[in-house]
Amino acid sequence: MKPKPINTLDTTLTAKKMSIETPIGTLESDSGNHYLDVISIIFVIAVLYVGKKMIDTCVKNFRL
Secondary structure, eight states: OOOOOOTTTOOOOOOEEEEEETTEEEEEOOOOHHHHHHHHHHHHHHHHHHHHHHHHHHHHHOOO
């Protein structure tokens, strides 16, 4: 039996895909820049949170 050569590593590049499923749809990314995807998702969550706080404040001020 011959030993296998050490330099037989798989060097092919494969595209990595990230998918986030939400109740209103699916966000998919295969760009390879997942840091940008994570930052954009955090930004959307922050905007929704601030919007909710603003609406809560308006509703609290207009209660009878």
